[in-house]
Amino acid sequence: MSISRQVDSGNALVIINIEGRFDFSEHRPFRDAYRDIAPGSVRFLVDLSRADYLDSSALGMLLLLREHAGTDAGRVTIRGCTEDVLRILRIANFDRLFILE
Numbered sequence: 001m002s003i004s005r006q007v008d009s010g011n012a013l014v015i016i017n018i019e020g021r022f023d024f025s026e027h028r029p030f031r032d033a034y035r036d037i038a039p040g041s042v043r044f045l046v047d048l049s050r051a052d053y054l055d056s057s058a059l060g061m062l063l064l065l066r067e068h069a070g071t072d073a074g075r076v077t078i079r080g081c082t083e084d085v086l087r088i089l090r091i092a093n094f095d096r097l098f099i100l101e
Contacts, residue, residue, distance in 0.1 A: 003029040012042040016065075019050040024057035031064070040070040049080025059092055066097060077101060 002019040003026055016033045018026070034044065044065060048054070062078070069075040079101035081089060089100060 003033055005033040013045060014042050015045045015047060017047045017050070020052060022048070022051045022054040022058040022061075024055070027057065027061060030061050034065055034068055037068075039068050040075075042069075043074070044069050044076045046076065046078045047080050048078060048082075048085055051085060052082065054085055054088060059088075059094070062094070062098070073097065074099060 002017075004017045006015040006017070007013075008015065014034060014037055016030070018030075022030075046062065046065070062076070066076050073096075077099040078089065078094070081100065086100065089095065089098075094100070
């Protein structure tokens with residue numbers, strides 16, 4: 001599992017890339033990817049194109065990111081989901097809280 005981030009200052013965008021399993025073991029690295037960014041100052045893009053699994057703790061981590069980013073639906077975008085991951089996000093009604101690409 002690997003979590004990395006890229007900051008695009010020109011577009012006020014932080015891209016968080018997740019690879020492999022996205023579960024509780026990644027809580028600290030995921031939080032570290034955004035906690036030094038001023039709340040509400042940028043948009044976030046979570047790239048799950050290389051994630052093959054996520055559990056309920058990952059859903060909770062995404063909600064914490066949303067709270068940090070601001071509760072507008074456009075503040076956090078989740079992209080690159082596999083069909084299985086997308087199904088989980090839709091069952092949890094995350095399509096109402098995030099932009100899913």
